[in-house]
Amino acid sequence: MGPAIGKWLSALTTWLEHTSLSHALQVTSWVVPTTQTIHILAIAAVASSALMVDLRLLGAFAADQPARNVSARFLPFVWWPLIVLLASGALLIIAEPGRSLRNPAFQLKMLLLAAAIAVTLVLQRRLRRDASFGDRGAPRLAATAIAVVSMLLWCAIIFAGRWIAYYR
Amino acid sequence: MDLDRALLWLQSTAIAQTISENEMLFPWIESIHVLAIVLVVGTIVVVDLRLIGVASLDRAAGTLMRDVLPFTWGAFVVAAITGSLLFSSNARDYAHNFFFEGKLVLLVLAGLNMAVFHLVGARDIDRWGPTRRTPLAAKTAGAASLLVWMTVVAFGRWIGFTLH
Numbered sequence: 001m002g003p004a005i006g007k008w009l010s011a012l013t014t015w016l017e018h019t020s021l022s023h024a025l026q027v028t029s030w031v032v033p034t035t036q037t038i039h040i041l042a043i044a045a046v047a048s049s050a051l052m053v054d055l056r057l058l059g060a061f062a063a064d065q066p067a068r069n070v071s072a073r074f075l076p077f078v079w080w081p082l083i084v085l086l087a088s089g090a091l092l093i094i095a096e097p098g099r100s101l102r103n104p105a106f107q108l109k110m111l112l113l114a115a116a117i118a119v120t121l122v123l124q125r126r127l128r129r130d131a132s133f134g135d136r137g138a139p140r141l142a143a144t145a146i147a148v149v150s151m152l153l154w155c156a157i158i159f160a161g162r163w164i165a166y167y168r
Numbered sequence: 169m170d171l172d173r174a175l176l177w178l179q180s181t182a183i184a185q186t187i188s189e190n191e192m193l194f195p196w197i198e199s200i201h202v203l204a205i206v207l208v209v210g211t212i213v214v215v216d217l218r219l220i221g222v223a224s225l226d227r228a229a230g231t232l233m234r235d236v237l238p239f240t241w242g243a244f245v246v247a248a249i250t251g252s253l254l255f256s257s258n259a260r261d262y263a264h265n266f267f268f269e270g271k272l273v274l275l276v277l278a279g280l281n282m283a284v285f286h287l288v289g290a291r292d293i294d295r296w297g298p299t300r301r302t303p304l305a306a307k308t309a310g311a312a313s314l315l316v317w318m319t320v321v322a323f324g325r326w327i328g329f330t331l332h
Contacts, residue, residue, distance in 0.1 A: 040205075051207065163195060
């Protein structure tokens with residue numbers, strides 16, 4: 001992390017730690033576990049939906065349907081629960097600013113998340129421009145690459161999320 | 169108490185001690201456990217929403233289940249194995265934890281719900297076709313499944329906050 005970004009994050013952390021919202025969230029014992037549960041359920045929706053699309057690109061799931069159809073069915077369940085993830089995540093950051101913003105595992109998770117969103121956008125654009133992308137007969141390398149990278153990224157995001165608790 | 173003795177024995181096995189003492193092993197096994205649970209719950213939600221008649225309506229329910237459930241089972245096996253390893257590393261404390269006990273009960277309930285559905289409610293599933301109107305039994309099984317699995321996740325998270 002560059003020194004400028006590090007200083008900015010520290011300043012943000014200190015400011016958040018002093019807000020009354022942060023205090024309120026910390027003293028109400030059920031808020032953090034409940035928000036984490038919602039966060040986990042939202043990840044389940046996002047990661048599983050992304051997985052279904054990626055498996056289709058690899059030809060391992062619903063291969064009888066065009067990749068475009070499978071993607072149209074599951075990608076909304078990547079985008080909408082992502083909003084829930086961001087909202088619950090924001091709440092968790094406000095409740096425990098130091099535990100998240102200053103944590104290398106959390107910072108890595110955010111970078112991986114940005115990459116995963118980018119890959120999903122690339123996939124969407126590709127499918128819009130090429131109706132047979134991911135189907136038999138179409139060039140397979142790009143579809144395979146996108147699927148593998150996407151799966152690895154979502155797995156890494158989940159691992160990084162768990163490791164936040166272990167990185168002090 | 170006999171159960172406690174068995175649990176303490178389990179905790180004293182070489183594999184259990186390695187997991188509890190090794191700083192890296194527990195977090196790694198736990199991360200795989202979380203990933204497996206994420207996939208179990210996520211894929212089950214896909215199926216449940218179809219049973220309730222809310223999503224994937226262009227796909228016949230039977231076909232969707234045949235497509236998705238193998239991945240659910242694969243993930244469940246991984247979750248069960250990693251869960252057992254984690255449990256063994258601190259067996260006595262987990263066994264006496266309300267939320268761990270509750271999680272096991274809920275898993276049994278989820279299994280029963282699934283068994284009843286497959287044996288009774290899903291017998292003519294291939295005749296439903298791609299339609300919004302699913303039988304009431306299917307809607308009930310789907311809704312019950314969603315509720316139980318969301319509670320499984322909640323209880324699982326609460327174990328971490330209440331373990332002594």
